[in-house]
Amino acid sequence: MLSPLTECWNIYEIELxxxxxxxxxxxxxxxxxxxxxxxxxxxxxxxxxxGIYRIRFMPxxxxxxxxxxxxxxxxxxxxxxxxxxxxAALDNHGPVVAADxxxxxxxxxxxxxxxxxxxYAWNHQSEELQEQTLRTLAASPFNxxxxxxxxxxxxxxxxxxxxxxxxKQADGAFDLRRFDPVFWQNLERRMGQLRDLKIEADLxxxxxxxxxxxxxDRMDAASDDFYLRYVVxxxxxxxxxxxxxxxxxxxxxKKQASDWDRFxxxxxxxxxxxxxxxxxxxxxxxxHSKPWVTHASLQTTDLAGGIRFREQYRKPVVYDExxxxxxxxxxxxxxxxxxxxxxxxxxxxxxxxVGHGETYLHPEDILWWSKGGILHxxxxxxxxxxxxxxxEAPAPLAPITDLFGWEHRGISVLGIPGQFYLLYFxxxxxxxxxxxxxxxxxxxxxxxxxxxxxxxxxxxxxHGRCRVELPGKPHIALRIKHVS
Amino acid sequence: MLSPLTECWNIYEIELxxxxxxxxxxxxxxxxxxxxxxxxxxxxxxxxxxGIYRIRFMPxxxxxxxxxxxxxxxxxxxxxxxxxxxxAALDNHGPVVAADxxxxxxxxxxxxxxxxxxxYAWNHQSEELQEQTLRTLAASPFNxxxxxxxxxxxxxxxxxxxxxxxxKQADGAFDLRRFDPVFWQNLERRMGQLRDLKIEADLxxxxxxxxxxxxxDRMDAASDDFYLRYVVxxxxxxxxxxxxxxxxxxxxxKKQASDWDRFxxxxxxxxxxxxxxxxxxxxxxxxHSKPWVTHASLQTTDLAGGIRFREQYRKPVVYDExxxxxxxxxxxxxxxxxxxxxxxxxxxxxxxxVGHGETYLHPEDILWWSKGGILHxxxxxxxxxxxxxxxEAPAPLAPITDLFGWEHRGISVLGIPGQFYLLYFxxxxxxxxxxxxxxxxxxxxxxxxxxxxxxxxxxxxxHGRCRVELPGKPHIALRIKHVS
Numbered sequence: 001m002l003s004p005l006t007e008c009w010n011i012y013e014i015e016l017x018x019x020x021x022x023x024x025x026x027x028x029x030x031x032x033x034x035x036x037x038x039x040x041x042x043x044x045x046x047x048x049x050x051g052i053y054r055i056r057f058m059p060x061x062x063x064x065x066x067x068x069x070x071x072x073x074x075x076x077x078x079x080x081x082x083x084x085x086x087x088a089a090l091d092n093h094g095p096v097v098a099a100d101x102x103x104x105x106x107x108x109x110x111x112x113x114x115x116x117x118x119x120y121a122w123n124h125q126s127e128e129l130q131e132q133t134l135r136t137l138a139a140s141p142f143n144x145x146x147x148x149x150x151x152x153x154x155x156x157x158x159x160x161x162x163x164x165x166x167x168k169q170a171d172g173a174f175d176l177r178r179f180d181p182v183f184w185q186n187l188e189r190r191m192g193q194l195r196d197l198k199i200e201a202d203l204x205x206x207x208x209x210x211x212x213x214x215x216x217d218r219m220d221a222a223s224d225d226f227y228l229r230y231v232v233x234x235x236x237x238x239x240x241x242x243x244x245x246x247x248x249x250x251x252x253x254k255k256q257a258s259d260w261d262r263f264x265x266x267x268x269x270x271x272x273x274x275x276x277x278x279x280x281x282x283x284x285x286x287x288h289s290k291p292w293v294t295h296a297s298l299q300t301t302d303l304a305g306g307i308r309f310r311e312q313y314r315k316p317v318v319y320d321e322x323x324x325x326x327x328x329x330x331x332x333x334x335x336x337x338x339x340x341x342x343x344x345x346x347x348x349x350x351x352x353x354v355g356h357g358e359t360y361l362h363p364e365d366i367l368w369w370s371k372g373g374i375l376h377x378x379x380x381x382x383x384x385x386x387x388x389x390x391x392e393a394p395a396p397l398a399p400i401t402d403l404f405g406w407e408h409r410g411i412s413v414l415g416i417p418g419q420f421y422l423l424y425f426x427x428x429x430x431x432x433x434x435x436x437x438x439x440x441x442x443x444x445x446x447x448x449x450x451x452x453x454x455x456x457x458x459x460x461x462x463h464g465r466c467r468v469e470l471p472g473k474p475h476i477a478l479r480i481k482h483v484s
Numbered sequence: 485m486l487s488p489l490t491e492c493w494n495i496y497e498i499e500l501x502x503x504x505x506x507x508x509x510x511x512x513x514x515x516x517x518x519x520x521x522x523x524x525x526x527x528x529x530x531x532x533x534x535g536i537y538r539i540r541f542m543p544x545x546x547x548x549x550x551x552x553x554x555x556x557x558x559x560x561x562x563x564x565x566x567x568x569x570x571x572a573a574l575d576n577h578g579p580v581v582a583a584d585x586x587x588x589x590x591x592x593x594x595x596x597x598x599x600x601x602x603x604y605a606w607n608h609q610s611e612e613l614q615e616q617t618l619r620t621l622a623a624s625p626f627n628x629x630x631x632x633x634x635x636x637x638x639x640x641x642x643x644x645x646x647x648x649x650x651x652k653q654a655d656g657a658f659d660l661r662r663f664d665p666v667f668w669q670n671l672e673r674r675m676g677q678l679r680d681l682k683i684e685a686d687l688x689x690x691x692x693x694x695x696x697x698x699x700x701d702r703m704d705a706a707s708d709d710f711y712l713r714y715v716v717x718x719x720x721x722x723x724x725x726x727x728x729x730x731x732x733x734x735x736x737x738k739k740q741a742s743d744w745d746r747f748x749x750x751x752x753x754x755x756x757x758x759x760x761x762x763x764x765x766x767x768x769x770x771x772h773s774k775p776w777v778t779h780a781s782l783q784t785t786d787l788a789g790g791i792r793f794r795e796q797y798r799k800p801v802v803y804d805e806x807x808x809x810x811x812x813x814x815x816x817x818x819x820x821x822x823x824x825x826x827x828x829x830x831x832x833x834x835x836x837x838v839g840h841g842e843t844y845l846h847p848e849d850i851l852w853w854s855k856g857g858i859l860h861x862x863x864x865x866x867x868x869x870x871x872x873x874x875x876e877a878p879a880p881l882a883p884i885t886d887l888f889g890w891e892h893r894g895i896s897v898l899g900i901p902g903q904f905y906l907l908y909f910x911x912x913x914x915x916x917x918x919x920x921x922x923x924x925x926x927x928x929x930x931x932x933x934x935x936x937x938x939x940x941x942x943x944x945x946x947h948g949r950c951r952v953e954l955p956g957k958p959h960i961a962l963r964i965k966h967v968s
Contacts, residue, residue, distance in 0.1 A: 326913075327913050327914055327915035327956040328914065328915065328916075329914045329915075329916055329917045329918060330891065330892075331891070331892060331894040331895065331912055332891075334909075334912045334913050334914045334915075335911065335912060335913070336911065336913055336957075336958055339911055360915075361915045361916070361956075407814060407815070407816075408814070408815060410815040411815065425818075427819065427820065427823055428815055428818045428819060429810075429811050429818050429819070429820055430811055430812065430813045430818045431811035431812065431813075431818075431844075431845045432812075432813055432845070433813045434813060472811040472845075473820075474820055
């Protein structure tokens with residue numbers, strides 16, 4: 001018999017029939033050992049309802065893999081098999097990982113520049129709205145999406161979802177020991193669709209926007225852990241999943257600092273692939289220097305501080321929230337598209353990644369930041385423009401802090417010394433600027449209007465200290481390339 | 485013989501003929517005791533060249549004053565006289581003083597809202613340009629001017645002045661024991677003209693923009709002190725003089741921290757009127773909580789921090805530099821007029837004062853911030869608009885920090901609880917806002933476009949928690965008045 005084929009970094013899934021009596025979520029233990037040459041990975045299975053059990057696995061090496069299952073139930077124990085992992089398709093670069101230069105990259109080494117957006121509760125909306133969100137994302141510049149497992153109870157987010165992660169009992173309470181496969185199957189479908197759109201799913205595992213309405217923000221420790229292990233068993237094999245332990249973790253009043261550390265440990269222990277792990281702050285930052293944190297996921301408007309945060313953590317730094325383009329009454333949700341764009345340029349040119357969100361008032365309260373739908377703002381076009389500039393640039397880019405003297409430290413500079421420079425003046429409007437280019441070689445200079453999305457080459461070439469005439473308006477960047 | 489008359493807070497000047505041989509600046513000591521009822525003020529005189537000595541005095545109480553001089557030269561010693569101090573004219577409110585509520589006020593209690601600007605070296609330019617600067621100031625919203633005694637050697641400021649505070653010797657060096665009366669007479673004339681325009685002269689006594697060209701930034705301690713005493717003797721009687729010990733004091737490499745303290749002590753000791761005393765930072769702040777500092781003179785863009793600085797110092801807080809409207813290459817000199825305006829609103833609504841400067845490139849390098857001339861920017865009109873709003877408001881205004889919850893702390897609020905509120909949204913663009921007004925009474929609400937300078941009353945009156953529809957664009961403020 002020929003061994004089944006699975007593409008590298010895709011999902012190989014084992015489906016088994018097993019007991020349906022009692023509470024299989026609690027009573028049935030199931031896992032499998034996957035073996036490849038001298039490697040062995042232990043992968044948890046999960047109950048998917050209707051007597052169906054699944055073990056979901058993502059191979060990361062081409063060649064023959066074998067497995068054998070373990071279970072406390074005889075019908076599921078000792079199953080063995082094998083499959084062949086084939087080379088990845090051209091557009092499959094594997095999961096995103098944190099590289100040691102404070103940057104992300106795909107597992108195959110391909111550049112991944114993280115341009116995220118936020119639709120916290122899009123997967124809790126109507127089927128029609130979810131589909132619309134996917135169409136919007138497909139046409140957008142975004143390649144990461146922050147989204148929550150649990151439904152959201154917050155301003156502009158009062159609608160009840162169709163289903164929940166847990167089964168609702170007759171008395172209206174949730175049975176925290178029984179998951180609802182319908183909910184999870186939808187979530188998986190959405191994650192797969194995001195993956196096919198080349199969008200990372202930055203999955204938020206806990207959040208405070210519940211306030212006891214459903215109680216998912218105040219489960220006991222055993223339920224939290226039980227839930228986390230189920231999440232990992234079901235979803236870790238999706239190569240586009242990132243674990244965001246929480247949004248505004250510090251606003252979850254029932255949790256202690258030790259809970260968050262324990263959750264990180266559970267992810268470390270159960271996730272065979274060591275997916276990206278982070279935790280997003282409200283007012284108080286988690287200590288991102290802890291070894292189990294793979295990247296800093298920040299809420300702050302201190303974009304210039306990015307250089308310092310990179311040095312402090314030596315990990316990728318993502319500004320997942322630096323206010324949203326919109327016009328709602330909250331200050332975090334009513335910045336102009338110009339400022340959203342500026343935050344992106346500032347953050348990226350400090351060597352970090354910046355996330356987008358949009359909060360325009362809507363007659364039916366469909367705000368992109370939470371429910372998805374369509375984008376109404378002007379910043380996404382500018383973000384697409386920035387993305388094209390970053391992705392066309394040579395790699396690896398890093399902040400350059402010594403091009404100018406200290407009095408120009410407000411100018412952000414990203415590049416490769418002697419080879420390539422992006423300079424950004426932000427809200428400043430210089431009419432000219434002396435640039436201390438290397439005295440060796442020749443450089444071209446282009447003036448970029450980051451708001452109107454134009455690139456204007458300056459005539460000739462430059463080297464050494466040279467004076468550049470600038471438009472004298474805000475939102476200007478320069479792209480400087482070594483040409484000979 | 486009738487006693488001469490001098491208006492309160494104007495200058496009463498005694499002119500005496502004395503020796504002109506030797507070096508009268510050094511060799512002749514002259515002072516006078518001025519007596520009023522049980523008060524006695526000791527006032528230093530000064531040599532004005534050509535054998536003329538002057539004692540300049542500002543009386544601050546109506547009625548009879550007497551004086552008697554003291555000198556080490558017989559021709560100047562023991563002169564006595566008297567004069568009558570009459571009530572001040574209607575538009576003469578006396579010198580500005582620091583009130584204990586972190587605000588300035590004129591000596592007669594009249595409100596003084598400080599709207600400063602900066603022409604560091606205007607008094608070192610041509611007569612024609614100085615006159616133009618005065619005409620510009622007369623039509624401007626500004627009522628304080630930062631200006632230097634010493635000439636300036638800096639970008640856009642390379643021209644040699646016509647004269648200097650000290651006499652230049654045949655060898656080109658300055659005689660630091662001989663002042664040039666021509667220089668000082670012009671300075672006094674300008675200070676008098678500013679006074680008549682109701683503009684405070686925030687006189688900068690030292691600055692680092694010399695770099696040894698003339699050497700005034702690196703005089704020895706004895707020369708510094710000699711100079712300071714002369715400044716005080718000549719200028720302290722001008723009711724509009726403020727002592728700014730230095731601009732960017734921390735950039736003066738030849739000075740120690742103890743020098744600055746000593747200078748403050750000299751001012752305290754020699755100035756009979758205890759004029760306002762401050763010192764302006766570059767990168768490192770002076771400790772404005774020291775008792776001889778009357779108000780904080782800050783360089784920072786942390787406008788929101790104003791509330792904290794008020795609490796820390798319990799003195800008036802003046803943002804004398806928070807970047808300048810312009811388009812030069814330096815980041816501090818190329819912000820937009822929108823941001824300059826925003827800084828004013830933000831600073832004033834945090835209970836502080838904000839200063840203006842303008843640095844637009846000019847074919848002859850005549851930049852307002854240094855040489856004066858005419859204003860080219862758009863912020864002064866907006867600043868005039870803010871000034872009218874502040875001056876029409878009831879007093880005393882203070883920041884209100886508890887109108888909203890912490891999540892709205894980015895909204896600046898100034899007012900008198902229950903009576904009057906100014907709210908400012910800055911760069912934010914809310915489309916609506918819930919305002920928790922007092923439930924008692926009725927309030928009117930006006931929407932202020934701080935950039936387009938419009939005030940639009942909303943229909944009706946409001947009380948309690950009320951939802952206000954807003955334009956959904958940046959630069960919006962609200963004025964809320966209790967009406968019944």
